[in-house]
Structure formats: structure tokens, C-alpha cells
Amino acid sequence: MLRACIAGLAPAPVRVLATTNRRPLARSVRIGARASLVNWLSYSRTMPHASVIVCHVGHGTLARALVCGRPVVAVPHSGDMGENAARVDWAGVGVRLPWRFMTPTTVRAAVTRVLERDAYAQHAGELAAWAAGNDGATRAAQLVEQLARRARS
Numbered sequence: 473m474l475r476a477c478i479a480g481l482a483p484a485p486v487r488v489l490a491t492t493n494r495r496p497l498a499r500s501v502r503i504g505a506r507a508s509l510v511n512w513l514s515y516s517r518t519m520p521h522a523s524v525i526v527c528h529v530g531h532g533t534l535a536r537a538l539v540c541g542r543p544v545v546a547v548p549h550s551g552d553m554g555e556n557a558a559r560v561d562w563a564g565v566g567v568r569l570p571w572r573f574m575t576p577t578t579v580r581a582a583v584t585r586v587l588e589r590d591a592y593a594q595h596a597g598e599l600a601a602w603a604a605g606n607d608g609a610t611r612a613a614q615l616v617e618q619l620a621r622r623a624r625s
Contacts, residue, residue, distance in 0.1 A: 473547055473574060477526055478507050480576030481583060489518065516540075523593075524566075524586045526579065529556040538565060541600030543592035545582045547574055564595040 474490055474497075481488050482504035490509050503509050515536045519525060525537040529546040534556050537544050544566030546557035557568040569582045586592045 473526075473528065473549075474509075475501055476574050476576050476579050478503060478509070480579035482507065484580055484584065486523075486583070486587070489513065489522075524583055526583065529553045529560060531556065534560070538596060538599055539603055541593075541597040543586045543596045545569055545579070545586055547571055547579075563599065564591060565599055566592055566596070 474492070478488060478490060478501060486506065488504075488507040490507065491513050492509065492511055494511050501509060515533065519537055519540040519542055522540075522542050524545060525533070525542050526545040526547065527533045527537065528549045529544065530551075530553060534544065534546075544560050546553075546560040546566055546568045547570075548554045548557040548568070549571050557570075560566040561568040567582050567585055569578055
């Protein structure tokens with residue numbers, strides 16, 4: 473996926489920030505003028521500044537992208553990623569690109585589609601705003617406290 477993204481987006485008028493997530497690469501990667509490849513990066517610090525997130529849509533990466541209000545190009549690989557990608561597509565917060573169809577050309581087309589259609593960013597922003605006002609952990613704590621008060625009375 474890393475190579476397909478870097479190669480596919482090289483001719484596009486976009487900047488690319490990619491990470492190996494501290495995994496060694498079996499072969500070198502040719503990096504274009506508008507791309508950077510790093511071993512690690514803080515998603516919470518970088519995603520708020522991105523226009524689109526291209527990822528495997530594992531739960532953590534997807535949740536961080538959506539909390540930051542960023543649309544996603546979902547390239548599921550295994551496990552729950554297929555369902556996560558289907559939900560991205562259904563919610564209109566990005567596009568799904570099946571792993572078996574991922575090439576430099578299809579990555580570029582998916583990213584271009586997300587960037588050219590404002591609805592993806594709008595829906596991702598709306599979801600982030602909703603999540604900010606509906607903290608599940610806070611609501612759960614409130615309900616537990618409510619139950620504890622009832623039990624005492």
C-alpha cells in the first residue's frame with residue numbers, strides 16, 4: 473500500500489506524508505519531491521492537518537481520522553477492516569478501495585474523488601462534531617452514577 477500511494481500520488485498536486493510505523497522495508501521506496509516517508513508519526517498531531525487519510529482502516533486509525541474530521545480512503549486488508557471500510561462508504565465519510573484493486577492508479581483516483589467532492593469532508597466534519605458532543609465514556613459514567621443513586625434510595 474505504501475508504494476502504491478507514493479507512486480500513485482507522485483504526479484498529483486498533493487503533498488504526501490507516509491509512515492512505515494517502525495516496520496523495516498524489504499526494498500527501498502522511491503520518494504517524489506512532494507512526499508515524505510517517516511518511521512513513525514503522531515496521528516493526533518498530524519491528522520488534523522491532512523485533507524484525506526489513506527489507510528487500512530483498522531479501528532484506531534479510522535477512529536482518529538474521524539475524530540479529526542478527516543475523510544478516508546479505506547483500503548481494508550483483513551479482520552474488521554472490511555466492515556470498517558463498508559461503514560466509511562455507507563456514512564459518506566470516504567471511499568472504499570478493495571485491497572485486490574489497489575494500484576497506483578486506483579489510489580490516485582480514490583484520493584482525487586475524495587478531494588474533489590466536498591461532501592466527504594463535510595460528512596467527516598459533521599461526524600467529528602457529533603462525536604465531540606457525545607462522549608460515550610462520560611455518558612456511561614453518568615448512567616452508572618444514576619444507577620448507584622437509585623440503589624442507595
